[in-house]
Amino acid sequence: MARFRVRHVALCAVFVVFLYHALPRENGIPHLFYHAGGGGAPNAGTSELARYMNDPSHVPRIVATESSFSWNTVKLLKQPALTPKLPAPVTSRPRIQHHFKPDSPHVAAKQEQRRQAVLGVTKKAWAAYREHAWMKDALKPLSGQFVDQFSGWAATLVDSLDTLWIMGLRDEFYEAVEAVAAIDFGKSTSYTVNTFETNIRYLGGLIAAYDLSGHEVLRAKAVEVGDLLYAGFNTDNKMPVDMIQFERAKEGAGLVVEDGVVSASPGTITLEFSRLSQITGDSKYYAAVSHVMDLFYEHQNETKLPGMWPMMVSMRREDVVSGYQFTIGGNADSLYEYLPKAHALLGSADPSSKKYEVMSRTFMDTAMSNLFFHPMIPGDEDILISGNVDVLGTGPSLDPESEHLSCYIGGLYALGGRLLENEKYLDAGAKLARGCAYAYKSFPSGMMPERYNMVKCPGPDPKQSCTWDQSLWVTEREKRTQYKDHLPLGFTTAKDPRYILRPEAIESVFILWRITGQEEWRDTAWRMFEAVVKATDTEMANAAVEDVTVEGGGEKTDYMESFWIAETLKYYYLCFAHTDLVSLDEFVLNTEAHPLKLSKIQV
Ligand SMILES: *[C@@H]1O[C@H](CO)[C@@H](O)[C@H](O)[C@H]1NC(C)=O
Numbered sequence: 172m173a174r175f176r177v178r179h180v181a182l183c184a185v186f187v188v189f190l191y192h193a194l195p196r197e198n199g200i201p202h203l204f205y206h207a208g209g210g211g212a213p214n215a216g217t218s219e220l221a222r223y224m225n226d227p228s229h230v231p232r233i234v235a236t237e238s239s240f241s242w243n244t245v246k247l248l249k250q251p252a253l254t255p256k257l258p259a260p261v262t263s264r265p266r267i268q269h270h271f272k273p274d275s276p277h278v279a280a281k282q283e284q285r286r287q288a289v290l291g292v293t294k295k296a297w298a299a300y301r302e303h304a305w306m307k308d309a310l311k312p313l314s315g316q317f318v319d320q321f322s323g324w325a326a327t328l329v330d331s332l333d334t335l336w337i338m339g340l341r342d343e344f345y346e347a348v349e350a351v352a353a354i355d356f357g358k359s360t361s362y363t364v365n366t367f368e369t370n371i372r373y374l375g376g377l378i379a380a381y382d383l384s385g386h387e388v389l390r391a392k393a394v395e396v397g398d399l400l401y402a403g404f405n406t407d408n409k410m411p412v413d414m415i416q417f418e419r420a421k422e423g424a425g426l427v428v429e430d431g432v433v434s435a436s437p438g439t440i441t442l443e444f445s446r447l448s449q450i451t452g453d454s455k456y457y458a459a460v461s462h463v464m465d466l467f468y469e470h471q472n473e474t475k476l477p478g479m480w481p482m483m484v485s486m487r488r489e490d491v492v493s494g495y496q497f498t499i500g501g502n503a504d505s506l507y508e509y510l511p512k513a514h515a516l517l518g519s520a521d522p523s524s525k526k527y528e529v530m531s532r533t534f535m536d537t538a539m540s541n542l543f544f545h546p547m548i549p550g551d552e553d554i555l556i557s558g559n560v561d562v563l564g565t566g567p568s569l570d571p572e573s574e575h576l577s578c579y580i581g582g583l584y585a586l587g588g589r590l591l592e593n594e595k596y597l598d599a600g601a602k603l604a605r606g607c608a609y610a611y612k613s614f615p616s617g618m619m620p621e622r623y624n625m626v627k628c629p630g631p632d633p634k635q636s637c638t639w640d641q642s643l644w645v646t647e648r649e650k651r652t653q654y655k656d657h658l659p660l661g662f663t664t665a666k667d668p669r670y671i672l673r674p675e676a677i678e679s680v681f682i683l684w685r686i687t688g689q690e691e692w693r694d695t696a697w698r699m700f701e702a703v704v705k706a707t708d709t710e711m712a713n714a715a716v717e718d719v720t721v722e723g724g725g726e727k728t729d730y731m732e733s734f735w736i737a738e739t740l741k742y743y744y745l746c747f748a749h750t751d752l753v754s755l756d757e758f759v760l761n762t763e764a765h766p767l768k769l770s771k772i773q774v
Contacts, residue, residue, distance in 0.1 A: 230345070230386065231345050231348075231349070233345070233348055233349050233352050233386070233388050234352065234388065235351075235352045235387075235388045235391040235392055236352055236353050236355075238354075238355045238356040238357035238358075238395055239355050239357035239358060240356075240357030240358075240421055241357075241395075242356065242357075242395055242398035242399045242401070242402060242421075243394070243395075243398045245398075245402050245405075245420070245421060245422075245423045246423045247402065247404075247405040247423050247425075248405065248423055248424050248425045249405050249406055249407060249409070249425050250405075251401065251404035251405065251409050251455070251458070251459040251462070252409050252458045252459055252461070252462035253454075253455060253458050254454075254458055255454075255457070255458055255461055255521070255522075255523035256454045256457075256458070257445070257448045257449065257454040257457045258517055258518060258520065258521030258523065258524050259520070259521070260449075260770035261515075261516075261517065261518035261520075261769070261770045261772065262518075262520075262770075262772060263772055264515065264518070264590070264756075264769070264772050265589055265590060265592055266589070266756065267586065267589045267590070267685075267686060267755040267756050268685050268686060268750065268754055268755050268756050269685065269686060269687055269688030269750075270688075271688055271750045282693065282747045283747075285693075285697050285700070285746075285747040286744060286747035286748050288700070288704075289700065289740060289743045289744040289747065290338055290744065292704055292708075292713070292740060293334065293338060293736060293740045293744070294340070295711075295712060296310075296312075296712040296713055296731070296735065296736055296740070297331060297335070297340075297343060297736060299312065299315075299711040299712040300327050300328070300331075300712070300731075300736075301343075303315040303316070303317065303711065304316075304317035304327065305325075305328075305350075306325045306328065306350060306354075307319055307323070307325065307327070308320050308321045308322075308323060308324070308325065308326035308327060308733065309326060309327050309730070309731060309732065309733055310327065310711070310712060310731050311729040311730060311731070312709045312711050312712040312713060312714045312729065312730070312731040313709055313711075313714055313727060313728075313729040314729050315711060316729070318730075319360045321365070321368050321369070321372060321373075321733075322359040322360055322361050322364050322365075322369065322417075323358075323359065323360030323361070324354050324355075324356060324359075324373060325350065325351075325354060326372050326373070326733045327731075327733040327736065327737075328347055328350060328351070329351060329354075329372065329373050329376040329377060329380075330372050330373075330376045330733040330734065330736065330737035330763065331347070331376075331733070331736040331737055332344065332347055332348070332351070332376055332377070332379070332380035332389070333376065333379040333380045333383055333737075333741070333765055333766060334736050334737060334740060334741045334744075335347060336380060336383045336384055337383070337741060337744065337745070337748075337752065337753060338744060344380075344384070348380070348384075348386055348388055348389065351377070351388060351389065351392055352388045352392070354392065356392070356395045356396055356399055359417045361417070362416070362417060362418075363414040363415060363416055363417060364399070364414065364415040364417050364420075365413075365414060365415075366400060366403050366411055366412060366413055366414065366415060366436065366440075367413070367435065367436045367439055369396065369399070369400060369415075370400055370439065370440055370443050370444075371439060371443070371505070371761060371762050371763040371765075372733060372737070372763050373396050374393060374396045374397055374400065374443045374447070375442070375443050375761040375762075375763050375765035375767075376737065376763065376765050377389050377390075377392050377393035377396060378393050378443060378446050378447060378450065378765065378767060379761070379765035379766050379767060380765075381393060381450065382446075382450075382758075382766065382767060382768040383766065390450060390451075393447060393450075394447070394451060397443075397444070397447045397451075397456055399415070399420075400415075400440075400444075401455070401456060401459060402415065402420040402421075402423070402426075403415045403420065403426065404459045405420070405423065405425050405426055406425060406426050406427065406428045407425070407427075407428070408428065408486075408487070408489060409459070409462055409463075410428050410437065410462075410463060410466075410486040410487070410489070411428075411437055411440065411459075411463065411486070412426045412427070412428055412429060413429045413432045413436045413437075413486075414429070427487075428486045428487040429485075429486065429487060430485050430487045430488065431483050431484075431485055432483070432484060432485070432486060433482060433483060433484075433502035433503065434480050434481065434482055434483070434484045434491070434502065434503045434506045435502055435503050435504055435505050435506045437463050437484070437486050438463075438464075438467065438480075438503075438505065438506025438507075438509065439505040439506060439508075439509055439762060440460045440463065441460050441461075441464060441509045441513045441527075442509055442512055442513060442516060442759070442761050442767060443761060443767075444456035444457060444459065444460040445457050445460065445513065445516055445517055446516065446767045446768075461523050461524075463486075464513075464526060464527070464530075465526070466489055466491060467480060467491055467506075467530065468526040468529070468530055470491050470492050471530055471533055471534070472533070473492050474491070474492045474494075475492075475493075475494075475495050475497075475562035476497045476537060476541060476560060476562050476567060477537065478533045478534050478536060478537025478538075479497050479507075479534055479537050479538060479541075480492075480494075480497075480503070480506065481493065481494025481495060481496060481497060482494060482496045482497065482498055482502045482503050483496070483502075495561055495562045495563060496559065496560075496561055497541075497542070497559065497560040497561070497562065497567075498542070498557075498559045498560070498577075499538055499542060499557055499577060499580050500557065500559070500573065500574050500576050500577035501574060501576040501577075504576055504577070504579065504762070505762040507534055507538070507580075507583070508579060508583055508762055509762070510527050510530045510531040510534060511527075511531045511535075511583060511586055511587040511590055511591070512586075512759045512760075512761075513527040514527040514528045514531055514590060514591075515586075515590055515759045515769060516759050516767065516769060528591070531587060531590075531591060532591060532593075535584065535587055535591075535593075535596055538557070538580075539584075539595070539596075539599055541560050541567055541569065542557050542558055542559070542560055542569065543555045543556070543557055543558070543599065543603065543633075543634055544556055544558055544569060544571055544627040544628065544633035544634060545627070545628045545633060545634050545635060545636050545637065546571065546606070546625035546626060546627060546628070546661055547625070547626040547627070547628050547629070547637055547639060547640065547643065547644065547661060548609070548625075548639065548660070548661040549639040549660050549661065550639075551636070552605065552609055553602055553605070553636060554602050554603075554605045554606035554609050555599060555602040555603045555605075555606050555634065556571065556573050556603070556606045556610075556625060557573055557577045557580050557603060557606075558570055558571045558572055558573055558627070559572055559573075569627065569633065571624055571625050571626060571627040572622070572623070572624045572664075572666070573622075573623060573624075573625070574621060574622040574623070574667075575607075575619060575620070575621050575622070575670070575673045575675055575676065576673070576675055577675070578603075578604075578607040578619075578675035578676040578678070578679055579675040579678050579679060579762075580600075580603050580679070581600045581601065581602070581603030581604030581605070581606070581607065581679035581682075581683065582600065582604060582678050582679035582680075582681070582682030582683065583600070583679075583682075584596045584597065584599050584600030584603060585597050585600030585601060585604070585679075585682050585683050585686050585687075586600075586682055586686070586755070587600070588600055588686075589686060597686070600679075600682075600683065601683055601687070603679070604676075604679035604680055604682075604683045604692075607619065607675070607676040607679060607680075608676065608680060608695045608699070610623070610662075610676075611676060611698075611699050611702065612698065613659040613660075613661065613662065614659060614665075614719045614720055615659075615719075615720065615721060615722040616670070616702060616706050616716075616718075616719040616720070616721065616722060616723060616724040616725075617698070617699070617701070617702025617703075617705070617706070618670045618699075618702055618703060618706060618716075618719040618724060619670070619676065619719060620665040620666070620667060620668045620669070620670070620719050620720065621667035621668070621669045621670065621671065621673075622664075622665075622666040622667035623662055623664055623665050623666060623667075624651065624662065624663045624664040624666065625661055625662055625663060626643060626644055626647045626661065626663060629643070639660075641660075644660065644661065644663070647663045648663040648664075650663075651663050651664045657720060657721075658720065665719070665720045668717070668718045668719055668720050668725075669715060669716065669717055669718070669719070669728075670703070670706065670707070670715065670716050670719050670724060671715040671716075671728075671730070671732060672703075672707060672713060672714075672715055672731065672732050672734065672735040672739055673732075673734070673739065674734055674738035674739040674741075674742055674764060676699065677696060677699060677700075677739060677742040677743055677746070678738065678742050678764065680692050680695050680696045680699070680742075680746065681696070681742045681745055681746050682755070684696065684746055685745075685750060685754075685755050686755070692746070693746055693747065696743060696746040696747070697746075697747075699743075700743050703739075705723075706719075706723055706724030707724070707727070709727065712731050712735075713731055713735060714727040714728055714729065714730065714731060715727070715728040715730050715731070715732070716728065734763060734764075737763055737764055737765070738763060738764035741764050742764060753766050756769070757769055
């Protein structure tokens, strides 16, 4: 398909211009653009369409209003690291996506229906946000109220920009860009600003929307947020603070790094800062974060579980070794997620970026031998689950507890398998993604709990399957009596039985679909989507639910996280849309599902 597109670029452009004037319109945009999807549709080439839509005569003129404080004027007393320089663009990368053939008309029609269904749910949720919570951080989808929990810079709006673009909702997109132009990053509704959340939602959201649309306002606003976060590196040891004291940061006199933070916090800046350097030509963001990742790199093999880092680290003492709890799940997750992804974005040719490849291979080997287990289940599905490891006096001990947040790991191993050309990672990735899909379909609501336990297979290698032993399951379940007793076979707790609109399971299903091209993944995605919408649908939008262990998901909670539109709905949509739309060979997605553009490689 890539070859097809390259050869037919010129022809397509002419064709597209013709179509633009000839087609019936919806909100001023021809149908073809609006519905740029359908696995079997003749490939007019999504990027050609996107480029045409960027024709200046069709893009509203929007100019950014400068924030009330210019973050690029702060005189940083403790200058963050200024080297290394940003590496040259990557020139070769292994093929990531499957070589797709067009769907048969019958299959294409089915996928098109599914795509329309996701589009409908998204339009409804966006309309509700627009009506009830415009410019606020999040909508409360039962009461129609709102909350500002991320400093009040319209988190849901910024987080949704690229979803609107990808789904072809151009009028909604440009209306939102106009709103972005007026966001004041010089004021905050909170005394402190969370580095991690601001980075993944706001900075990631703005850069991705810029990468897709090329609109200058988005770049200007991304730089404002980038410079705000950069002020968080103004510390004695050049390590970033977890929480930025907003007014103090403006003075430039320096901030104090916290002693204990979760490892994901300092470990989840690489992609956004590196891409910001790429789109501005200013290496300072890349250098600042490279310095942080050097610390992780140097000590990766000195921890209690060599190859991984403890869940808690101290950036003040530069201690990333002494903790004893290890997980790829919550609190640590995107530290690991960003290693193969940074390798995709930055390559390994430069000494300063080589470390991402080395850290990727090392952690993937370690997690595979220590954290993953085959749960004891009735039936013979070949699945893996990722648990937690504590290393105390007696050595590593694997606790078969997992959570929805861990479900990104299947997709990451599949992606890593392709990037690092390692079949074992890809194989483990498919089993891990199937593990989460298995958990979804096991519960009466069709969704998996936020946190749960299973029984690991008892053999010497817990990754090997085992036969079902009902009495062992009952015994293990009895040990954990404080939790539910109406659990599906194989599960021993649903410690936290909520589903809060999270994306990680569908994220992995999406990546497996794009990498393997196996039909099972689209069908799995559809089954999950139907269950999720059935349980979370409200009059206005969608809400988190209290209890996936009962049919229907139990009571609803008056909250719709910004990641519902930013991530969950985007991943569902991309499962059914044309496989060139946000191709994994052209984009790498940050941990909030914001696609960052990869350099073009020679083919
Ligand atoms: C850590 O160990 C791995 C493999 O065991 C090795 O490839 C890597 O270079 C080591 N890292 C450092 C910083 O020495």
